[in-house]
Amino acid sequence: MTLLLRLLIAAASGFLAYTSNEPLGWWVAGIAGMAGLYVALMPWRGRGPRLWSGALLGFTHAVVLYLFMLPWIGEFVGNLPYIALAVVCALYALATGVGGVAVARWRYGFLAFPFVYVLVEWARSSFPFGGFAWVRLAWGQINGPLANLAVWGGPALVSFAAALVGSGLAALVIRHRGARIAGALAVLLPLVAGAVTGLTVVNREEATVGETRVAAVQGNVPRMGLDFNAQRRAVLANHVRVTEELAGEELDLVIWPENSSDVNPFADPEAGELVDRAVRAVDTPILVGTITRDEVGDRNTMVVMDPETGRGDQHDKHFLQPFGEYMPMRDFFRMFSEYVDQAGDFKPGPPEFTVRMRDVVIGVATCYEVAFDPALRTAVLDGAQLLTTPTNNATFGFTDMTYQQLAMSRLRAIEVDRAVVVAATSGVSAIVHPDGSVSQETGIFEPGRLVETLPLRDTITFAARYGGHVQTALIILGGLLFISALVTGRRRTTA
Numbered sequence: 001m002t003l004l005l006r007l008l009i010a011a012a013s014g015f016l017a018y019t020s021n022e023p024l025g026w027w028v029a030g031i032a033g034m035a036g037l038y039v040a041l042m043p044w045r046g047r048g049p050r051l052w053s054g055a056l057l058g059f060t061h062a063v064v065l066y067l068f069m070l071p072w073i074g075e076f077v078g079n080l081p082y083i084a085l086a087v088v089c090a091l092y093a094l095a096t097g098v099g100g101v102a103v104a105r106w107r108y109g110f111l112a113f114p115f116v117y118v119l120v121e122w123a124r125s126s127f128p129f130g131g132f133a134w135v136r137l138a139w140g141q142i143n144g145p146l147a148n149l150a151v152w153g154g155p156a157l158v159s160f161a162a163a164l165v166g167s168g169l170a171a172l173v174i175r176h177r178g179a180r181i182a183g184a185l186a187v188l189l190p191l192v193a194g195a196v197t198g199l200t201v202v203n204r205e206e207a208t209v210g211e212t213r214v215a216a217v218q219g220n221v222p223r224m225g226l227d228f229n230a231q232r233r234a235v236l237a238n239h240v241r242v243t244e245e246l247a248g249e250e251l252d253l254v255i256w257p258e259n260s261s262d263v264n265p266f267a268d269p270e271a272g273e274l275v276d277r278a279v280r281a282v283d284t285p286i287l288v289g290t291i292t293r294d295e296v297g298d299r300n301t302m303v304v305m306d307p308e309t310g311r312g313d314q315h316d317k318h319f320l321q322p323f324g325e326y327m328p329m330r331d332f333f334r335m336f337s338e339y340v341d342q343a344g345d346f347k348p349g350p351p352e353f354t355v356r357m358r359d360v361v362i363g364v365a366t367c368y369e370v371a372f373d374p375a376l377r378t379a380v381l382d383g384a385q386l387l388t389t390p391t392n393n394a395t396f397g398f399t400d401m402t403y404q405q406l407a408m409s410r411l412r413a414i415e416v417d418r419a420v421v422v423a424a425t426s427g428v429s430a431i432v433h434p435d436g437s438v439s440q441e442t443g444i445f446e447p448g449r450l451v452e453t454l455p456l457r458d459t460i461t462f463a464a465r466y467g468g469h470v471q472t473a474l475i476i477l478g479g480l481l482f483i484s485a486l487v488t489g490r491r492r493t494t495a
Contacts, residue, residue, distance in 0.1 A: 002044070003049065003053055006040045006041075006049060006053070006057055007040075007056070007057065007060050009036050009039055009040040010036070010037060010040040010057040010058070010060040010061040010064075011060050011061065011064045012036055013032075013033040013034070013035070013036030013037040013039075013040065013061050014033065014037075014060065014061040014062060014063070014064030014065035014068075015033075015064055015065070015068060016029045016030070016032045016033035016036060017029070017030050017033030017034070017037075017061075017065045017137065017140065018033075018064070018065050018068040018069050020033065020137075020140030020141065021069055021139060021140045021400070021404055021407065022139075022140075022142070022400065022403035022404050022406065022407045023400055023403040025140070025142070025143045025407070026143075027140060027141050027142070027143045027144030027146070027147075028144065029140075030137060030140040030141060030162055030166075031162055031165050031166045031169065032166070032169075033061075033065075033166065034117075034137070034162060034163045034165070034166020034167060034169075035166040035167065035169040035170045035173075036166075036170075037057075037058075037061050037096075037100070037166070038100065038104065038110060038113055038166060038167040038170040038171075039170045039174060040057045040061070041054055041057055041058075041097060041100035041101050041104050041113075042104040042109070042110075042170065042174070043104060043105065048101060048104060048105055049101055050101070051098050051101055051102065051486075051489075053097075053101070054097035054098050054099075054100055054101030054102075055094040055095075055097045055098050056097065057097045057100075057101075058093035058094055058095070058096040058097020058098070058100065059090050059091065059093050059094050059097065061093060061096075061097075062089065062090035062092070062093030062096070063086060063087060063090035063093075065090075065135075066085070066086035066087075066089050066090055066135060067083070067086045069086075069135065069400075069404075070082055070085060070086050070089075070134075070135075071399060071400075072396045072397075072399035072400060072401035073085055075395065075396045075397045075399055075401075076395045076396070077337075077339045077342075078339070080337065081323070081337065081339065085132070089124060089132060089135055092120050092123060092124040093120065095120050095123075095482075096116065096117060096120045098486075099113075099116035099119075099120070099478075099481075099482045099485065099486075100113055100116060100117075102482070102485035102486050102489050103116060103481060103482075103485040105485070105488075105489055106485065106488075107179060108179060108182055109485075110167035110168055110170060110171040110179070110182075110183065110186065111164070111167075111168075111182065111186060112481045112485065113163065113167045114160045114161075114163035114164040114167060115160070115474060115475075115477045115478035115481050116478050116481060116482050117137070117159070117160070117163040117478075118156055118159055118160045118163070118471075118474045118475060118478055119474070119475045119478030119479055119482065120478075121136055121137065121156075121159055122156065122471065122474075122475045125371075128328075129322040129328050130319065130322065130372075133155075133371040133372060133373075134371050134404070136155050136159055136371075137158075137159040137162050137163065138150070138154075138155035138156070138158035138159040138162065138411060139155070139404065139407045139408055139411065140162075140407075141158050141161075141162050141411075142407045142410050142411050142436060144194070145191055145194035145195040145198060146158055146161045146162055146165070146190060146191065146194045147194070147410075147411055147414055147436060148194045148195070148197040148198035148201070148202050148414060149161050149190070149193065149194050149197060150411050150412075150414045150415040150463060151197060151201055151202055151414055151415060151417065151461050151462065151463055152197070152462050152463055152470070153462075153463055153467055153470035153471065153474075154373055154377075154415050154463045154467035154470070154471065155373065155411060155415075156373075156467070156470060156471035156474055156475075157463075157467075157470055157471075157474070158411070160474055161190040161193075161194065162190075164186050164190055165186065165187050165190050165191060167186065168182075168183045168184070168185070168186025168187040169183070169186075169187050170183075171183030171186065172184055172186075172187060198435070202414055202417070202434070202435050202436075203414075203417065203433065203434040203435035204417065204459065205455075207417060207457045207458060207459040208455040208456065208457055209385070209456050209457065209458045210385075210455075210456040211453050211454065211455055211456060212252040212253060212360050212386065212453070212454060212456055213249075213250060213251050213252045213451070213452070213453045213454075214251070214252065214253055214254070214255065214386070214421055214431075214451070214452060214453075214454055215246055215249065215251050215253075215254045215255070215282075215449055215450065215451045216254075216255045216421050216422065216423040216429045216430075216431065216449065216450040217239055217242050217243050217246075217254060217255065217256050217257075217260075217423060217429075217449050218242065218257065218423065218424055218425065218426070218427060218429040218442050218446075218447060218448045218449065218450075219235060219236075219237075219238030219239030219240075219241070219242045219243075219256075219257075219260060219425065219447055220238050220242075220425070220426055220427075220445060220446060220447040220448075221234070221235050221238070221394040221425055221426050221445075222234045222235070222238075232262040232263050233263055233270075233271070235259070235260065235261075235262060235425060236260065236261045236262070236263055236271060236274055236275075237274065238447060239256055239257075239260045239261070239278070239425075240274050240275070240277055240278040241447075242447050242448070242449055243256075243278040243281060243282060243286070243449075244277075244278065244281040244282075245449065246281070246282050246449060246451070247281045247282060249282070249451060251282055251284045251451070252284060252357075252358070252360065253284055253285050253286075253287070253357045253358070253360060253362075254282055254284060254285070254286040254287070255286075255287050255388050255390060255421045255423040256286055256287060256288050256289055256390065256423060257289050257390045257391060257392055257423040257424050257425040257429070258289040258300065258302070258366050258367050258390045258391050258392040258425070259289050259290070259291070259300075259392040259425060260288060260289045260290070260390075260392075260423075260425060261274075261275055261288050261289065261290040262290065262291060263290075263291075264290055264291050264292055264293070265288070265290060265305075266290075266292065266311070267293070275288055275305055276305075279305050279306070279307045280307060283307050284307065285304050285305065285306045285307070285312070285357040285358060286304075286305050287302055287303070287304055287305075287355065287357065287362065287364070287388065287390070288302070288303055288304075288305050289301070289302050289366070289390050289392070290302075290303060292314070292316070296347045297345065297346070297347040298344070298345060298346050298347065299316040299317070299346065299347060299349055300316065300317035300320070300325060300346050300366060301314050301315070301316050301317070301349075302314060302315045302317075302355065302364050302366055302390055303315075303355075304355050304356070304357050306357075306358070312355070312356070312357070313354075313355035313356050313357075314355065315349065315352065315353060315354070315355055315364040315366065316348070316349025316350070317346070317348065317349055317366045317367075317368075317369060318348050318349050318350065318351050318352075318353070318369065318375070319348070319368060319369040319371075319372045319375060320346055320348050320368070321367075321368045323343055324343055324344065324368075325343070325344045325346040325368075326343065326344060326345055326346050326347075327340055327341075327343035327344075327345070330343070351374065351378060352378075352382070353365060353369075353375050353376065353378050353379035353382070353384070354379050354382045354383060354384050360385055360386060360456065361382075361383045361384050361385050361386075362384060362385075362386055362387070362388055363376050363379025363380060363382075363384030363386070363387040363388070363418065364379065364387075364388055364389075364390070365379070365387070365388075365389050365412070366389070366390055366391070367389070367390070367391040367392060367393075367405070369389075370389045370391075370405065370408045370409055370412060371408055373467060373468065373471070374468075376412050376415070376416055376418075377415075377416060377463070377464045377467060377468075379416075380416045380418065380460065380461075380464045381460065381464060381465070384418065385418070385456035385457055385458060386418060386419055386420075386421070386454060386456055386457075387409075387412065387413070387416070387418045387419065387420040387421070388420065388421040388422070388423065389405075389408075389409045389412075389420060389421075389422050389423075390422075390423045390424075391405060391422065391423070391424045391425075392424070392425045392426075393405070393424055393425065393426055393427070394425050394426040398444055398445070402424060402427060402428045402444065403428065406422060406428055406430055406432075406438075406441075409422050409430070409432055410432050410436040410437075410438065411436065413432045413433065413434050413435070413436050414434070414435060414436045415461065415463045415464070415467070416461055416463065416464045417434050417457055417459045417461050417464075418434055418457050419431070419432060419433050419434055419454040419455055419457075420432040421450075421454070424442075426444060426445050427442050427443055427444035427445060427446065427448075428441050428442055428443070428444060429441065429442045429448065429450055430442070430450070431450050431452045431454070433454075433455075434455065434457065439452060440452060
């Protein structure tokens with residue numbers, strides 16, 4: 001009966017963690033979810049669950065979270081791949097549960113639990129095939145004060161802080177009196193630190209070295225009635241038409257989405273003429289999303305088209321989406337799904353994330369890349385003064401995917417102290433300021449354009465330079481605490 005109650009609490013905690021993510025964005029629920037998970041793992045009346053029970057509790061929490069969070073995966077390919085991904089991601093939480101039960105046997109185990117949580121989150125975000133960083137706890141904190149801690153340690157530190165506040169809250173409410181002072185500090189210190197950082201460090205105006213007037217173009221996509229090739233040409237025509245509506249605006253640069261010209265304008269004369277027409281209309285550089293091909297293979301490319309100098313810098317997407325843009329172990333997975341051969345065969349570009357548009361250096365993280373820490377950190381270290389995350393979300397319909405991705409762009413803005421221009425083919429496009437706030441955004445599946453004057457920054461935040469080291473320290477401590485808790489627990493059992 002006790003295990004059943006723990007399972008119910010773990011499942012409820014997973015659902016709460018899901019509601020912290022956009023479009024709901026209830027950041028407090030993410031903390032409550034961590035509190036509920038730790039309550040499910042900790043001893044009650046002196047008796048705690050066994051390690052195998054902890055594994056089951058961790059899995060239950062995670063599978064509920066991911067089943068609610070990831071339905072957009074199945075929008076195009078059906079429920080089987082979506083459910084499979086949710087279950088695979090939840091398997092990592094077996095370790096969260098085992099480690100959580102082990103450290104919860106300590107009097108102050110709630111202080112150790114966040115290290116274990118971040119260790120497992122890092123593993124899930126890194127392995128295999130580059131991991132799946134989409135499901136980090138940090139993304140659900142974008143509307144709360146803990147998001148400001150990204151400036152010190154990126155998403156890893158935000159996840160750690162959210163888990164610490166949650167486990168501290170559990171200790172504060174349930175544990176004996178001796179742990180309540182530490183529990184209160186675990187709750188208050190991260191929240192206060194986040195609030196103070198937001199007031200004193202995030203979005204420092206003195207770092208602004210100039211301004212630029214930017215337009216983000218959302219051309220929209222046809223929903224039905226055309227074959228694949230006609231769809232691609234219609235998408236390009238839509239972006240040209242919306243761009244031409246900007247003629248006469250005083251602009252410094254224009255951002256198109258990923259795949260806005262899915263017909264290669266350098267190989268197809270008609271597509272090339274359409275892109276040239278748009279560039280001439282605004283008489284300013286446009287960053288165009290297209291498909292290019294070189295001696296290595298197909299590339300997902302963002303390329304600068306300038307009215308005076310023509311083709312300029314380009315960013316070939318480095319962090320490719322497995323099972324979408326490329327298919328790892330294609331022959332093996334073909335045995336399980338007929339959709340395998342619909343995956344692309346793109347090749348990754350070099351780890352270079354900046355392009356120059358006249359006098360402005362732009363950091364580019366194309367779609368899926370925004371989930372990966374090195375992308376925009378590298379861009380800023382290489383001189384990016386403004387960021388963009390061009391994306392193509394049309395395949396995922398009216399699902400939560402585009403809102404979840406926007407939350408990542410907002411957290412990255414705080415992390416590296418830069419404004420971010422989000423340009424999406426079908427929505428949501430947005431203008432994000434360095435404090436993570438959104439000043440403008442479009443609707444889904446409607447054409448639109450966003451124009452705003454944005455700051456250019458030259459700061460190098462602590463997270464941009466040392467965020468990787470912060471994460472490494474957290475995961476090393478998590479590993480040491482995990483092993484120590486297992487060893488001491490085994491010795492106690494033997495004794």
